[in-house]
Amino acid sequence: MTTSAAANSLFSDVPHTPGAPKRDPILIADDVVRRFGGLTAVDVEHLEIQRGAITALIGPNGAGKTTFFNLLTGFDRPDAGRWTFHGHQVSGQPPFRIARAGLVRTFQLTKALTRLSVIENMRLGATDQTGERAWRAVLPWLWNKQERALTERADELLARFKLDHMRDEYAGELSGGQRKLLEMARALMAEPTMVMLDEPMAGVNPALTQSLLEHVKDLRNLGMTVLFVEHDMDMVRDISDWVVVMAEGRVVSEGPPDAVMSDPAVIDAYLGTHHDAPLTEAEEERQLAEIESSLYPDEPTPESSSQGSGDAAGSDDVDHSDEADAAASAGDADNADDAEEADDSDHAQQQTDSTRTQEMKASEASTRGEAR
Numbered sequence: 001m002t003t004s005a006a007a008n009s010l011f012s013d014v015p016h017t018p019g020a021p022k023r024d025p026i027l028i029a030d031d032v033v034r035r036f037g038g039l040t041a042v043d044v045e046h047l048e049i050q051r052g053a054i055t056a057l058i059g060p061n062g063a064g065k066t067t068f069f070n071l072l073t074g075f076d077r078p079d080a081g082r083w084t085f086h087g088h089q090v091s092g093q094p095p096f097r098i099a100r101a102g103l104v105r106t107f108q109l110t111k112a113l114t115r116l117s118v119i120e121n122m123r124l125g126a127t128d129q130t131g132e133r134a135w136r137a138v139l140p141w142l143w144n145k146q147e148r149a150l151t152e153r154a155d156e157l158l159a160r161f162k163l164d165h166m167r168d169e170y171a172g173e174l175s176g177g178q179r180k181l182l183e184m185a186r187a188l189m190a191e192p193t194m195v196m197l198d199e200p201m202a203g204v205n206p207a208l209t210q211s212l213l214e215h216v217k218d219l220r221n222l223g224m225t226v227l228f229v230e231h232d233m234d235m236v237r238d239i240s241d242w243v244v245v246m247a248e249g250r251v252v253s254e255g256p257p258d259a260v261m262s263d264p265a266v267i268d269a270y271l272g273t274h275h276d277a278p279l280t281e282a283e284e285e286r287q288l289a290e291i292e293s294s295l296y297p298d299e300p301t302p303e304s305s306s307q308g309s310g311d312a313a314g315s316d317d318v319d320h321s322d323e324a325d326a327a328a329s330a331g332d333a334d335n336a337d338d339a340e341e342a343d344d345s346d347h348a349q350q351q352t353d354s355t356r357t358q359e360m361k362a363s364e365a366s367t368r369g370e371a372r
């Protein structure tokens, strides 16, 4: 069993730098590139994922996280690059072979899957990812035995994920959180050694949040490796042993959650301070609204709800909280012109703070999970 403390100790001597070598990597990717027309969606030079730990993959919208997930699991083909899993080259392999090697991912329930029952979805979890459907045609008696074993395993998992009472219901009847549990349970049907979860908290009702977090921790505690993409920074802080940050297709930072969230490169990536021109106030507001909505896609911001305004993503409705202003000023910290512009604001004092303090406040604004 791998506890949180044990997992943390795996990283004790790992440098906090992009591409850092791990003590015992289960997955190693090199020079992975995926282009869509003129856009380079993924350009990962080197990445190692530590075995037996929970690693979060975060980054602003469009950073390339999902594309990278699709590549690693064989659901998309790279323009260049290679990666190994458990020491075996799996780049270029179809998804079922990669799953057979022990690397599986969760899927959002498609429309078709919502029309199947929960137990049927579970059985598909094994067959879809491992390609065992071939058995049915070739050796039907063996298939029957196999199918009974699969159903037994499915029922055990449904009980573990507290979905057994929904066993024969259409998956479409499940709540958002229950669907996430089903996605996770279904992935486990393939008996993986590494599970990749794509936004496990998206659309999850707060009542099920804790249960989901515990299930993810359980995967690690049972010896599995977990890599998950997530925008919810509460979850990232709560359960990650290690965080990898992508921006514009590249890995820009790695480290434990707290270190990563105060890394200027990460703040820069989220605030987009790589722009050459100083930000206009409207652009600044738009970017802050985008960060807010990407971190908390289902919630109105406290600012917007206290003013009775609607969607946090609508930049017209966004007000500047203290933290948001701090974020904006830190976002502009590299730019002397912007510092001048801020002189007449209520937060002139913040402009005289050290860059470090501003960055930390910006980080809090970007990861405002604790305040909610």
Ligand SMILES: Nc1ncnc2c1ncn2[C@@H]1O[C@H](COP(=O)(O)OP(=O)(O)OP(=O)(O)O)[C@@H](O)[C@H]1O
Residues within 6 Å of the ligand: 036, 039, 041, 059, 060, 061, 062, 063, 064, 065, 066, 067, 068
């Ligand atoms: N099939 C596609 N065709 C064209 N462009 C694509 C395709 N898939 C992704 N992209 C582009 O590649 C970039 C990376 O997208 P991706 O979905 O991987 O980012 P992401 O980090 O997962 O974003 P989000 O957090 O918003 O899901 C984006 O600019 C996106 O528009």
